[in-house]
Amino acid sequence: MIRAPEDPDRAELIRLMTDPITREYLGGSVDYASRQALELSPLGLSWGHWVIARAEDESRMIGSITLDYDRGELELSYALLPEATGQGLAAASCRQLLAWAQENLEDDHVIAVTQTRNKRSVALLQRLGFSVRRGLEEFGSQQLMMERSLETALPSAEEIAAFTPPYAPAAWR
Numbered sequence: 001m002i003r004a005p006e007d008p009d010r011a012e013l014i015r016l017m018t019d020p021i022t023r024e025y026l027g028g029s030v031d032y033a034s035r036q037a038l039e040l041s042p043l044g045l046s047w048g049h050w051v052i053a054r055a056e057d058e059s060r061m062i063g064s065i066t067l068d069y070d071r072g073e074l075e076l077s078y079a080l081l082p083e084a085t086g087q088g089l090a091a092a093s094c095r096q097l098l099a100w101a102q103e104n105l106e107d108d109h110v111i112a113v114t115q116t117r118n119k120r121s122v123a124l125l126q127r128l129g130f131s132v133r134r135g136l137e138e139f140g141s142q143q144l145m146m147e148r149s150l151e152t153a154l155p156s157a158e159e160i161a162a163f164t165p166p167y168a169p170a171a172w173r
Contacts, residue, residue: 001058002050002065002093009051009061016064016079052080052093065093067101067110074107074150085120091160094128102150109149116142127163129155 005013052063063080076097078090101110112130114121122144130146137143155163 001053001055002096003053003058005049005051005061005064008059012061012081013051013064016061016081019082050097052078052084052089054084054089062089063093065097067097071111071113074101074105074110076110076112088161091124091127092157094124095154095157095160098128098148098150098154102154105150107150109147111145111147113138113143113145116144122146123163127155127160 048068049066050064051061052065053059053061062084063078065076065078067074067076069075076094078094080090098110101107111133112125113136114125116122116135125146125148128148129152130148133145133147135142135144
């Protein structure tokens with residue numbers, strides 16, 4: 001589930017921004033000044049920034065998800081703490097936020113950027129209906145800018161779960 005960030009989330013947000021496993025594909029850990037700003041700033045919801053929590057424990061933040069215009073286009077971004085990956089939580093949260101965008105925003109498409117070597121994220125975005133727009137380099141790594149129409153119906157949770165990317169290793173099938 002997605003909810004507004006709250007002050008008790010601060011420690012987990014800092015952990016999310018500094019955890020080397022989580023940040024492996026996200027340009028590395030945030031710098032000291034950014035961490036200090038997060039430690040001192042109020043956490044009330046600013047447009048486009050939410051936290052991810054499990055439905056059975058709404059009080060415990062396990063990730064973050066954003067929908068903003070940093071690149072001049074509507075962009076989806078998400079990150080989960082290591083212990084929350086591989087459980088379908090990113091897929092469910094992204095689907096929930098994309099459905100909200102379809103109903104509430106006037107944008108006709110949304111983009112997402114991920115490292116080419118982050119195969120799980122590329123596969124998730126494909127399952128959600130994103131396709132590659134172009135490659136680029138950021139944070140010293142090759143990235144894919146992917147996009148999807150907001151005018152096209154979202155795949156169901158079952159379709160997302162059943163999707164196997166064409167390049168998937170045998171263990172994924």
